[in-house]
Amino acid sequence: MIIGVVGLGAMGLGIAQVFAQAGHPVRATDAADAARASARERMAAALAPRVAKGAMTGAERDATLARLTVVDTVEDIAPAGLVIEAVAERLEVKQAVFRSLEPLLPADAVLATNTSSLSVAAIAEGLARPGQVLGLHFFNPAPVMKLVELVAYAGTTAAALDLARSLAEGAGKVVIACPDRPGFIVNRCARPYYGEALALLEEGRTATEIDAAMVAAGYRLGPFALIDLIGADINLAATESLAAAMGGHPRYHVFRALRDQVARGELGRKSGRGFVFPAEPAPPPADAEAIALRIEAALANEAAWLLSEGGVTAEGIDTAMKLGLNFPRGPFEARARHGADRIRATLAALEAAAPPHLKTRYLPAPEPSP
Numbered sequence: 001m002i003i004g005v006v007g008l009g010a011m012g013l014g015i016a017q018v019f020a021q022a023g024h025p026v027r028a029t030d031a032a033d034a035a036r037a038s039a040r041e042r043m044a045a046a047l048a049p050r051v052a053k054g055a056m057t058g059a060e061r062d063a064t065l066a067r068l069t070v071v072d073t074v075e076d077i078a079p080a081g082l083v084i085e086a087v088a089e090r091l092e093v094k095q096a097v098f099r100s101l102e103p104l105l106p107a108d109a110v111l112a113t114n115t116s117s118l119s120v121a122a123i124a125e126g127l128a129r130p131g132q133v134l135g136l137h138f139f140n141p142a143p144v145m146k147l148v149e150l151v152a153y154a155g156t157t158a159a160a161l162d163l164a165r166s167l168a169e170g171a172g173k174v175v176i177a178c179p180d181r182p183g184f185i186v187n188r189c190a191r192p193y194y195g196e197a198l199a200l201l202e203e204g205r206t207a208t209e210i211d212a213a214m215v216a217a218g219y220r221l222g223p224f225a226l227i228d229l230i231g232a233d234i235n236l237a238a239t240e241s242l243a244a245a246m247g248g249h250p251r252y253h254v255f256r257a258l259r260d261q262v263a264r265g266e267l268g269r270k271s272g273r274g275f276v277f278p279a280e281p282a283p284p285p286a287d288a289e290a291i292a293l294r295i296e297a298a299l300a301n302e303a304a305w306l307l308s309e310g311g312v313t314a315e316g317i318d319t320a321m322k323l324g325l326n327f328p329r330g331p332f333e334a335r336a337r338h339g340a341d342r343i344r345a346t347l348a349a350l351e352a353a354a355p356p357h358l359k360t361r362y363l364p365a366p367e368p369s370p
């Protein structure tokens with residue numbers, strides 16, 4: 001099946017590579033001349049290390065590149081059965097792309113958005129066949145990250161979901177269904193990893209010891225090393241966006257320590273200095289287990305809230321968190337490891353001690369039905 005890609009930035013190019021490597025002819029375009037002109041060269045550069053380390057032969061690379069056709073306009077994408085847009089993260093831009101594409105495509109073609117933060121339902125609004133719209137949320141870099149969140153809104157048809165799932169799975173991805181809710185699974189359920197660490201920091205713990213506690217608990221990167229890797233500005237934008245989408249609930253509180261960090265320009269690796277970067281990791285503090293329990297209790301509670309809202313399974317959330325963030329265990333696995341009683345007691349103690357602006361932050365989610 002021909003796959004269409006609109007937007008040849010970091011994500012669109014990676015998504016085009018995923019499907020071209022899987023053997024699909026890919027027709028891709030971008031509004032910017034420079035992005036179109038450089039696309040093939042950028043894909044060749046992305047494939048080069050795979051060839052160098054023997055993961056792909058030179059002939060396979062050439063065949064992959066030959067499957068990419070860069071076209072000048074969305075009209076030229078027309079025969080595609082699945083089109084994925086990875087254009088700018090603005091509702092009106094994404095709506096305009098789908099509105100111009102829809103009349104050109106076969107009636108059963110699926111329109112997928114790679115949005116991270118917009119509502120899929122809103123993107124589908126005003127189309128003649130809104131049931132063909134869904135989210136296929138890839139992670140960066142798309143050719144490397146196994147996870148794809150498959151986002152259905154209330155109007156998405158089962159046939160569209162089946163097609164998108166089978167094409168993404170056929171391209172080697174692990175596809176996890178999730179509802180059209182802010183942050184989907186990973187971007188939402190990751191918030192407490194950073195948020196609880198920032199709460200501890202504001203209570204006087206150091207970023208180094210908090211990170212060391214999480215590393216001792218099996219996490220590849222502590223919360224602050226992860227913020228330093230992503231960029232504190234990017235992390236702040238994601239946190240603010242989710243806080244706004246969730247009506248400013250204290251579970252999504254934007255901690256002052258994060259705002260201050262961004263205001264100081266200490267964004268992490270990209271600015272040369274972050275919460276912990278460039279310092280070396282330190283040994284864990286004496287109460288490392290209590291720190292990890294607190295952060296995992298908050299992670300488990302957020303995941304349980306999402307679960308209670310429907311459209312997703314506990315296994316799906318666990319898998320998404322392990323693949324999307326390289327976590328050693330999912331939030332429900334963490335809950336089972338500590339025991340539900342300990343998690344409940346931890347949350348209750350945190351709620352009792354919470355300052356006024358964080359009251360209700362730790363209220364437990366409804367218990368999952370057996």
Ligand SMILES: NC(=O)c1ccc[n+]([C@@H]2O[C@H](COP(=O)([O-])OP(=O)(O)OC[C@H]3O[C@@H](n4cnc5c(N)ncnc54)[C@H](O)[C@@H]3O)[C@@H](O)[C@H]2O)c1
Binds near residue numbers: 097138
């Ligand atoms: N970067 C990430 O980590 C990441 C991860 C998951 C999802 N996303 C989402 O993927 C999308 C793209 O992100 P990105 O990081 O690749 O951005 P990017 O800025 O690297 O690329 C966007 C590309 O879209 C093009 N474009 C903009 N408007 C267009 C239009 N109307 N028609 C055709 N092309 C247009 C731009 O010229 C640019 O080349 C966004 O919705 C983003 O939220 C990003």
